[in-house]
Amino acid sequence: MAGAEREGETPPGGSLVVVVPCYNEQDTVGLFYRTIHEAAGSSLKAMDVALHLLFVDDGSSDETLGRLRELAQAHGDVSYVSFSRNFGKEAAMYAGLEHALGIGDYLAVMDVDLQDPPSLLPQMLQRVASGECDRAAARRVSRKGEPALRSAFARLFYKVMSGMTGLDVKDGARDFSVMSRRFVQAVLECREYNRFTKGLFEWVGFRVEWVEFQNVERAAGETSWSFWSLASYALEGIIAYTVKPLELIVAVGLVFSALSILLMVVIFVRALLFGDRVAGWPSMMVVILLGVGMITCALGVVGLYVSKIYTEVKGRPLYILAELGGEVGEAGGDAGAGGGPS
Known part of the structure; x- marks a missing residue:
């Protein structure tokens, strides 16, 4: 009982x-x-x-x-x-x-x-x-x-x-x-x-x-x-037990690289067939800002892992x-x- x-x-x-x-x-x-x-x-x-x-x-x-x-x-x-x-x-x-x-x-x-x-x-x-x-x-x-x-x-x-x-x-x-x-x-x-x-x-x-x-x-x-201390604690737990976030960054990078190559081919073929100049500066800026944001986020994730290595090797x-x-x-x-x- x-x-x-x-x-x-x-x-x-x-x-x-x-x-x-x-x-x-x-x-x-x-x-x-x-x-x-x-x-x-x-x-x-x-x-x-x-x-x-x-x-x-x-x-x-x-x-x-x-x-x-x-x-x-x-x-x-x-x-x-x-x-x-x-x-x-x-x-x-x-x-x-x-x-x-x-x-x-x-x-x-x-x-x-x-x-x-x-x-x-x-x-x-x-x-x-x-x-x-x-x-x-x-x-x-x-x-x-x-x-x-x-x-x-x-x-x-x-x-x-x-x-x-x-x-x-x-x-x-x-x-x-x-x-x-x-x-x-x-x-x-x-x-x-x-x-x-x-x-x-x-x-x-x-x-x-x-x-x-x-x-x-x-x-x-x-x-x-x-709430934020709990969120930080949760992030600590994920980083401590998996490298999945780093694998996710690699996967996203490969997907966007493939998409960029595909778009380059589309633009090249379009220019050959129709002779159009590529327009769309607003959309280009959106894509650039999106890319910069993703790169910054990716660097932040890598930085978190590096910071954990830094605190471990100090041996305190x-x-x-x-x-x-x-x-x-x-x-x-x-x-x-x-x-x-x-």
Whole structure:
């Protein structure tokens, strides 16, 4: 049954470390702690599983870090890592998993805004612990309460992402997952600077089981994700996992080259047969402007790929730590930094 182990199954035991990225979430961290214990604490205890929360402060500018210090001091099942500045959610998830691997038998990722229902944790954990899968992942099957334009573009993104990359990225897929240690180790082996975790989760393989739920609105505060930041994130994901845009540029270039050769032949034959001078300066300017626009767009796409190469070859760490609190496992990076290319 959801929320507890199913009848006849052996409780998994061990510990579950939940990684919780935070950025300017002073109003939600305390609420998250209370809610996850109320919704899943007793069920996990019945499964003989110790729950531990590992918050990752992504360089927040509000009182998030202060609230995390208070939580860690008051509760032994809370720890945190804090960055020197904002490195982004992808870096926060990597850092959290890297540090959680040293203290957990099973690992999970959840958003702090409670749009990922904590009540799903026990059944997701049971699926992983039973050996059914190495990752139990959550996906929302509705977008109630979300702006219509944002929902439409999100659905379009998942279709484009799956079609262009060959990865089975589900519509409505969340980062919310419960994972085995070997799954997390495989993800952490992928140390690229430009990360798209939803794609990485699919790319590493292993068996995945999906748990569906209805959309839940934020418990408190405002999201830091604007429409344009989400659009940029989607573009990052496509560029990180496919060269299809470059192949598309080549295909379009070949088509337009063929058309131009055909038009040259038509104009030449027309001049021979009728002796007409070629007219139509307005249409010529339209064609020229169209060509310039397409070339500029093509150069922009190539530039995006080159920029990703540039950021990768610099070999900078994914994040820099400023502070640790509570029980935190050791990461693979140097002191004060982590997640850089090896």
